[in-house]
Amino acid sequence: MKDFISIKDLTKEEILEVLEVANELSQKPEAELAKGKIVGSLFFEPSTRTRLSFTSAAYRLGAQVLGFDSPDATSLKKGESLRDTIKMVEAYSDIIVMRHYIEGAAKFASEISKNPVINAGDGANEHPSQTLLDLFTIKKEIGRIENIKIAFVGDLKYGRTVHSLTKALEMFGGEFYFVAPESIQIPEYITKELDEKGMKYHICSEYEPILKEVDVLYMTRIQRERFDDIEEYNKVSGVYKISKDTILNKCQEHMIILHPLPRVDEINIDLDDTKHALYFKQAANGVPTREAMYALALGLKNSTAPRKEEKEKAEEQKTPAPVVKPAEILQQTLTPIKKKETPMVEVKSERTEAPQPQFAPIPVTSAPIGQQQ
Numbered sequence: 001m002k003d004f005i006s007i008k009d010l011t012k013e014e015i016l017e018v019l020e021v022a023n024e025l026s027q028k029p030e031a032e033l034a035k036g037k038i039v040g041s042l043f044f045e046p047s048t049r050t051r052l053s054f055t056s057a058a059y060r061l062g063a064q065v066l067g068f069d070s071p072d073a074t075s076l077k078k079g080e081s082l083r084d085t086i087k088m089v090e091a092y093s094d095i096i097v098m099r100h101y102i103e104g105a106a107k108f109a110s111e112i113s114k115n116p117v118i119n120a121g122d123g124a125n126e127h128p129s130q131t132l133l134d135l136f137t138i139k140k141e142i143g144r145i146e147n148i149k150i151a152f153v154g155d156l157k158y159g160r161t162v163h164s165l166t167k168a169l170e171m172f173g174g175e176f177y178f179v180a181p182e183s184i185q186i187p188e189y190i191t192k193e194l195d196e197k198g199m200k201y202h203i204c205s206e207y208e209p210i211l212k213e214v215d216v217l218y219m220t221r222i223q224r225e226r227f228d229d230i231e232e233y234n235k236v237s238g239v240y241k242i243s244k245d246t247i248l249n250k251c252q253e254h255m256i257i258l259h260p261l262p263r264v265d266e267i268n269i270d271l272d273d274t275k276h277a278l279y280f281k282q283a284a285n286g287v288p289t290r291e292a293m294y295a296l297a298l299g300l301k302n303s304t305a306p307r308k309e310e311k312e313k314a315e316e317q318k319t320p321a322p323v324v325k326p327a328e329i330l331q332q333t334l335t336p337i338k339k340k341e342t343p344m345v346e347v348k349s350e351r352t353e354a355p356q357p358q359f360a361p362i363p364v365t366s367a368p369i370g371q372q373q
Helices: 012-027 049-060 082-092 105-112 128-142 160-172 188-196 230-236 279-284 286-297 308-318 326-333
Strands: 038-043 064-068 095-100 117-122 149-153 175-179 200-204 216-219 256-258
Touching: 012 128, 012 160, 012 286, 038 049, 038 082, 049 064, 049 095, 049 117, 049 128, 049 286, 082 095, 082 105, 095 105, 105 117, 117 128, 117 286, 128 160, 128 216, 128 256, 128 279, 128 286, 149 160, 160 188, 188 200, 256 279, 279 286
Parallel strands: 038 064, 038 095, 095 117, 149 175, 149 216, 175 200, 216 256
Antiparallel strands: none
16 A cells, blocks of 8 residues: 655655556556545545546546545535545545645645545645656656756746656756746745755746757646735736747757646647647546556555665665774763762861870890790
């Protein structure tokens, strides 16, 4: 049993394993692999591609699906807690797929449920299944995911797909270009991670100058629903728009354009029939990728990739203990005993002369004993 909560929970080997299983299932479908299994589908936020592709993936594996696509039709409207909702769905299903508007909700669900949980997006935090299908698409179209140069354009502050994909690609090397207005630029905690790992990245305000540099142009929608202030949204809405005029003959021949969708006005439809536009194929790749996630989470496919905790433990065992001399060991392990300072007290003692003996001293002579007079 395996949860898919954050892409950071997966090792490099586990990611590659998901992609391998997805490729196998795309070429050789297994219509009864999950026969008898029930998926609990809980969508607290609107969704088209994610919800429908998870449903399609379940049906294609022979599983059944129950759940809801709006909390308005559930007992949550009556005041039921998220915790109780999770416990109920756990009782009715074998695995839970959940999208929620609160960051960390999927992690919360995984700590409550005894069944595996797949995060289908939690607020502005992460979207691991989207990341895995993005990687699947990149590998399929470009031939690799190692050392990719990728430009993220648009809403990078609230874009959970951007956050997850960046975290995944950190494991495979590469170079990042973050193109956004300052108010919705990539969060500092992500650039800090990149700094710590020595990864190359660029903070940009325009995409045109870098088109000849990148392998992937990853467009995103400016998400109105994430803004508390509509005025702030209006300042950045429609700031980046691409079309045939701005892309063709101005980028690398092999460059692909991805988008997690839905799009609003950031990609002109005149690009849809070009060789660079892969966003519809990207969305279709969600089905085999999510089939693979079901198969591995439910143990229907044998996982041989080391898990993160196993890998970390193995690395610890490989690290040799430092050679320490006996004296240094004593110094490190023994807690020094601090002597209690005792105040010096001057003790006066009255010396008395020893009493004189009351008998006469024996005379000392040179005559032998017995000859004394």
